[in-house]
Amino acid sequence: MKEKWTIRQIKEYLLNEKPSEEVMRSFYQDERKGVQTLLKQHENKQVKEQQEKDQFVMMSKFEQSLWQNKYRYIAGVDEVGRGPLAGPVVAAAVILPEDFQLLGINDSKKLSKKQRELFYQYITKHAIDYKIGIVEADEIDRINILQASKHAMSQAIEQLNQVDYALIDAVMLENLSIPQEAIIKGDQKSISIAAASIIAKVTRDQLMDDLHNEYPAYAFNRNSGYGTKDHLHALDQFGMTPIHRRSFLKSR
Known part of the structure; x- marks a missing residue:
């Protein structure tokens, strides 16, 4: 290793290379505050990546068991x-390939x-298949929100x-012709359900953005139809x- 790398050089090296033990030892012996800060950031990044790998393995257990069967x-x-x-x-239904990997995937509400949006692009590109189901407000009123879901x-x-x-978040579906399993908090326990939650969320947000253009007074682009203060004020007005x-x- 060359003598006294600049802090910029060390930063670029840690970002773009797989550090060798010899090089890392020399960095830890470097007493410059900037170098030690970079090393701490590098350690934190490594810990986060390992946590995401462990989480992905945990969230793949349902799929791995079914693939093995x-x-x-x-x-x-x-x-x-x-x-x-x-x-x-x-709603979204997503089928992932066995070699699928997306570290950090989780319940869409946690992202x-x-x-x-980045995960949506990756999932739609790499999924074997995915499809969307939509039930509009008038049908929700007619059959209730659980049945509509x-x-x-x-x-x-x-x-x-x-x-x-089918691995389904929380509910069983009547008249489904294939085996199914309902998983409570499935979007935090299954990579396939998490992928579906992301596809469904991004799709719905895009729909609500489009509806905002039709009904701008209700700020659907910001509230996605939820009962925020601005939305309730627009309803009153x-x-x-x-x-x-x-x-x-x-009840209003």
Whole structure:
């Protein structure tokens, strides 16, 4: 190793190379504060990466067990949009390949908007298949939100080209023709369900952005139809739109 690397050189090396033990020893012997700060950042990054690897392995257990039992097309299924006052409930069904890896994947609610969008691009590119189910507000009013959520999930599954098992977040689906398992908090325990939660969330947010252009007073681009202060104020001022869930607003 050359003598006295600059701090910039050390930073670039730690970012872009796999450090050797000899080089790392020389860094730890360097008493410059800037070097020690870089080493601490590097250690924190390594710890985070290992945690994400461990989490991914833990979240792959359902899929690994099913793959070992010769199920190939395993659909992770989740929905978003149960709680909002406006807009549809959206479900996704996602089938991942056995070599899929996306460190940091998790329940969409635990990810930032930027992370969700980046993960959405990766999942849609690498998934074997994925499909969306949508149930609009008027149907939610007619059959109730639980049945609407199940209906959206069933829609998504039925559109898949091939599927032989379903891992579903929290609920069992009646009349499903394939084996299924309901997993409580499945979007935190299964990579397939987590992938579905991300696809569903990003899809619904995009739909609500489009609806914002049609109904700008309600700020759907910011609240996604949830009952925020601004949304409730707009309801008081302008009333309900065709995309509002009347059954959710009867008490207002």
